[in-house]
Amino acid sequence: xxxxxxxxxEFLLPGNAACHGCPSSMALRTVLKxxxxxxxxxxxxxxxxxxxxxxxxxxxxxxxxNTAFAAAAATASGIRASLEMQGDDTVVVVWAGDGGTYDxxxxxxxxxxxxxxxxxxxxxxxxxxxxTGIQRSSATPYGAWTTTTWKGKKEHRKDxxxxxxxxxxxxxxxxxIGYLGxxxxxxRKAREIRGFRYIEIHAPCPPGxxxxxxxxxxxxxxxVETGMWILFEYSEGRFSFxxxxxxxxxxxxxxxxxxxxLSSQGRFSGLTExxxxxxxxxxxxxxxxxxxxxxxxxxxxIRLSAQNALG
Ligand SMILES: Cc1ncc(C[n+]2csc(CCOP(=O)(O)OP(=O)(O)O)c2C)c(N)n1
Ligand code: SF4
Numbered sequence: 001x002x003x004x005x006x007x008x009x010e011f012l013l014p015g016n017a018a019c020h021g022c023p024s025s026m027a028l029r030t031v032l033k034x035x036x037x038x039x040x041x042x043x044x045x046x047x048x049x050x051x052x053x054x055x056x057x058x059x060x061x062x063x064x065x066n067t068a069f070a071a072a073a074a075t076a077s078g079i080r081a082s083l084e085m086q087g088d089d090t091v092v093v094v095w096a097g098d099g100g101t102y103d104x105x106x107x108x109x110x111x112x113x114x115x116x117x118x119x120x121x122x123x124x125x126x127x128x129x130x131x132t133g134i135q136r137s138s139a140t141p142y143g144a145w146t147t148t149t150w151k152g153k154k155e156h157r158k159d160x161x162x163x164x165x166x167x168x169x170x171x172x173x174x175x176x177i178g179y180l181g182x183x184x185x186x187x188r189k190a191r192e193i194r195g196f197r198y199i200e201i202h203a204p205c206p207p208g209x210x211x212x213x214x215x216x217x218x219x220x221x222x223x224v225e226t227g228m229w230i231l232f233e234y235s236e237g238r239f240s241f242x243x244x245x246x247x248x249x250x251x252x253x254x255x256x257x258x259x260x261x262l263s264s265q266g267r268f269s270g271l272t273e274x275x276x277x278x279x280x281x282x283x284x285x286x287x288x289x290x291x292x293x294x295x296x297x298x299x300x301x302i303r304l305s306a307q308n309a310l311g
Contacts, residue, residue: 001181007033016059018051021213023177023203023220024124025051028060028095030180031122034187037062039091040079044072044105046097047131048124070104072096073112076119084118091191094121098139099129101200102160109160113167113196120190120197123160126205134208141228142282143275145210145267152270156282164198165234165293171197173233173242177204178220182243186233193235202229210266219264226258227283230290239294249291258283 011032018025024047032039041064043049052060067075072094080092096105101123109121128146129135136146142156164172171193175183183201190197204220206213223229224244231245240246247253258279262268271279 001185011037011061013059016051021206021216023216024048026177027124027201030183031187034184039093042067042072042076042094044096044100045069046100069100071108072105073108077112077117080119092119096123098125099137102138113169116195118194123200124203125200126203128208130205130208143271161200169196171235174200174231176202176220176224178217179243222261225256226261227255227287228261
């Protein structure tokens with residue numbers, strides 16, 4: 001899309017308390033523009049609830065409901081139901097970190113998805129609990145240092161976007177702060193759909209991942225170029241890769257060696273050769289799994305997953 005088509009009005013004000021180079025604030029700025037300022041935001045405890053500042057001096061220019069860590073999707077469902085009764089079609093949007101999404105908020109998220117609540121749930125995934133001091137979350141990748149995995153995380157991350165695909169909701173996509181135009185378009189598209197919509201944004205965090213704050217966008221792009229993050233969209237029953245991931249899938253762009261991504265961040269500086277091989281295998285396996293989803297109807301992917309789980 002042309003840059004001139006992007007909403008010019010700002011809904012996340014400058015001078016807020018986010019770190020310099022903060023991916024969450026870059027993404028939120030873009031999301032609020034795509035929503036056109038006509039939404040209610042539900043925010044569980046996370047960096048955003050701190051950097052936006054307290055009412056009435058909040059840096060966010062739309063109504064915000066700060067809610068308990070576990071309850072974002074349930075809170076949004078309640079607000080939506082109340083608006084429905086009043087004949088008000090304002091969009092209700094959850095804005096949560098990966099800690100609030102992958103871990104403590106997962107049951108409320110899954111419940112709202114299963115009920116097909118008419119809300120948009122957006123997770124900005126910085127792969128850690130950054131607000132409370134860089135602890136591991138279940139979105140933290142294998143091998144990464146955090147203050148609770150100081151020898152490197154021993155487990156691979158789970159994948160909530162894939163879990164949401166199996167909930168049979170109308171819209172699921174992944175995005176990245178390295179490609180804000182793509183994020184803008186995905187939010188615009190989700191805005192026009194009714195029912196449960198999930199968008200997950202990859203968000204490299206400079207203090208948490210240990211890289212200089214002017215490298216945020218570069219590292220976000222490297223994640224996609226190396227297959228550590230894959231851009232896709234599931235809408236109206238169709239699964240497709242988007243942006244740079246689509247170019248890789250079509251053979252128009254070569255996937256870069258993940259070593260370049262790993263060596264760009266202090267959190268991976270303790271990796272051994274065998275751990276790097278394990279990460280390469282993870283990328284390969286996940287890529288093949290998503291290609292499988294693209295090439296088959298989604299329901300058969302769900303059936304296959306169930307068969308595999310049953311052995
Ligand atoms: C029930 C509960 N447990 C723990 C906390 C403390 N807490 C506040 S923010 C936060 C981290 C949130 O991490 P994430 O959702 O990934 O967002 P980020 O900080 O990375 O923006 C935690 C653990 C809390 N507020 N409520
Ligand atoms: S710790 Fe990371 S996500 Fe949190 S405000 Fe700073 S840069 Fe943003």
